[in-house]
Amino acid sequence: MAGAKPKPEKLSSVDYHPPSQSWMDVPPNVRPGTFNWAANPANAAYLDLPHVRKWQPTDEDWKLPDNWQQIVLEGLADRLQKYRSLKLFMDICVRCGACADKCHFFLGSGDPKNMPVLRAELLRSVYRRDFTTAGKILGKLAGARPLTPQVIKEWFLYFYQCTECRRCSVFCPYGIDTAEITMMGRELLNSIGLGIDWITTPAANCFRTGNHLGIQPHGFKDSLDFAVDELAEITGVRVEAPINRKGAEILFVSPSADYFASPHYYTLLGYLALFHEIGLDYTWSAYASEGGNFGLFHSSDMMKRLNAKIYAEARRLGVKWILGGECGHMWRVLHQYMDTMNGPADFLEEPVSPITGTKFDHARATKMVHICEFTSDLIANGKLKLEKSRNDNVRVTFHDSCNPARAMGLLDEPRYCIDHACNHFFEMPENTIREQTFCCGSGSGIGTDENFEMRMRGGFPRANAVKYVHEIHGVNMLACICAIDKATLPPLLEFWVPGVEVCGVHELIGNALVMKGEHRVSDLRGEPLPGQAGADGEGAADQPAEKEVSKDV
Amino acid sequence: MSIREHLLTNRADILSSWIGRTFATYPADSVRFFATRSDRFANPVGDTIKRGLSAVFDSLVAGADPERLREDIDAVIRLRSVQNFSAQDAVGFVFALKEIVHASLNGHAGESALREDLSAFDRRVDQLALLAFDLYMSCREQVYDIRAREEKARSAKLLARAHQIIERHATGQKITRDDITPQVEGGERQ
């Protein structure tokens, strides 16, 4: 075919744009692997939730109560009155699209209904039809639609495909917070008995025993005793884990997963070692034995009910202030709601570190300090002897968990801790960390195994950035400060970036911490301790730190 | 001109057609974004597909071995194995390459000088499709495997404690009331 000039098919001639379809005409798809099971009726009843019944998303008929439309519309009217922000969010979106490509579920799935602007439209379209004149007259032309069972199914699927992470709101010029719209959507769904089990059951357990798994006080004590024994085996130092000790200076509250799940548990060992080493006068509570609050993912009432135990226990035990562990959404609840919801905690004092004398005046209202703030203050004041080389087996990157990062602005303290606990720390690309961090894809109560495929989609943008630092810097450890992250990032990474594990910041601190009288040959996971100092204190303590934080990607 | 030369000369056009056809398997409103946003972290799906298919294309042209092809296509198949596709839609985009290459020959495909060369290329694409299907299956299996194991990690320390009690029982040690009182009531989840 000499001389023949084959003309390649041009991009323009390919069917590049599949037929566009109005989102309203695309029916919801209840695909296995992408939704959550309905609430267990016994646990829903335990919480006095309305319209408890047996149903599943896979059923054709969701057995909605007879007057379900009335309940939803009245509920919406009620909330529009109660929350000015909701009314504003319904009215002011100009559909500029700035948020459209910022949601990890959209980025990982390509499903347009996961664009935050469309997620909000799911609710807004109903609002328009029933609450605006244009919508009443023009209907679909004005983007309005009636509330049908189909719409409710769509709400159920897509309000549980939002992790309430608030990444979209960072980019909205009007500050519209789609997470709050999702929260309202979930409240309305719950008002007609459409809750999911992975939120309802932990909430019921928490209401009954104070923690998500329903561990009773003696089980809680047993778990901590077990950890104390293990820590003694690893370090040769026997620490105390005081529980319900009245008159202690500080109440410590951490997510319950810290004492029963892996890899959370190594973070627990880290806390115990740290508190012992600085001689902290503190106590755990067997009742406030959960930092997490699945009420946040259910309704504001439920959030309030579950949160109340923290102040109640602080009062009962007579502590001065509260220290909180590595938890994600616990910090959103207490930073944004606790003070007005269950406070003011005027029986507590403005937190002051008993070790350094630092006043945590930013916590003046809530009286609760984040452990990374507390520990970085200890480091800054030279109160800890940290042997970085003991973490030389790990090359670490840090995942900003959505709630501490975006809701609380806790960006530098965890980095400061990591930087002082290990020699090899590498940042992920700038548009995937700090305020712009990508969610794990499993937060807000949707980290279930039945929802696994959706989680893999939603977590893909996060994993993609981890993969990058894994490939260019050999990163093999992802540190984070959230219990949900610690549970859901390991499977995420196993699927997308094998070879990267997950740890807590205080696991790194616990490994590096040189304790008086210690004898260590293994790290907190029982693996051989690199560069270990041994009982005689020899080691590489004075090696200069190799600074490898790369931010220029 | 051999098929190989043809593919090399027209790499950009053939490749962008193939990538475009693959994007077209997503909803219209997403395609625009996947195709145009170039930041690899802001558009991980678009980037993974572009990067993956480019690597596969180059390996095909270079006559790389199946192991290499498998590595090149892994990320794309892995992605599609958890997205909203049936098995055939998840891997079907591979066959589009044949169509695109045939069309790009603009009626010369039947010429005897090319015929054999072209059917060898077609066979390579078929092999690639089989490989892709294999990978798809292994990703699905991995999904079920990880799902099954993650539940254990969520109560790892409670399980360890239970094993400790069983061991103590087996070695004839005393078991206290606390050991056997159910410590967990209600749900089985975190």
Ligand code: SF4
């Ligand atoms: S960025 Fe804000 S105003 Fe623009 S579409 Fe999104 S929610 Fe609406």
Ligand code: SF4
């Ligand atoms: S809050 Fe997060 S999950 Fe929800 S729409 Fe916004 S970016 Fe997506």
